[in-house]
Amino acid sequence: MNDSMSMEMMQQTKSVKQTVLNYLESKGEIEALSEEAKLDYKYLDNRLIDSFGIIEMVETFEREFGITFGPEQMESEDFMTIGGLVKLIDTMLKDPAKRSGSHDL
Numbered sequence: 001m002n003d004s005m006s007m008e009m010m011q012q013t014k015s016v017k018q019t020v021l022n023y024l025e026s027k028g029e030i031e032a033l034s035e036e037a038k039l040d041y042k043y044l045d046n047r048l049i050d051s052f053g054i055i056e057m058v059e060t061f062e063r064e065f066g067i068t069f070g071p072e073q074m075e076s077e078d079f080m081t082i083g084g085l086v087k088l089i090d091t092m093l094k095d096p097a098k099r100s101g102s103h104d105l
Helices: 003-025 035-040 051-065 082-094
Strands: none
Touching: 003 051, 003 082, 035 082, 051 082
16 A cells, blocks of 8 residues: 555545544533543443434435445444444445445444
């Protein structure tokens, strides 16, 4: 992998992380001080969003990033935290075969 591709992937990850954080912070206060703690934040367990909020969030990220979450992604441990959500989206963006959400991560 060349340096420009590496920089592009780092920028993409940063953009995904910022988009996810901005979206969830718009839904309520994330009770975490550091960015690392925010990435470990369990937004469902802490009732930042409810079941309808999950649907809205998934639709927003699918539209924003041109991906489709499948049952495997939505039932995974990664889906439960902000950082895990960023990881799932990054994985789907980096591998076009996984953008449909129909493959295991």
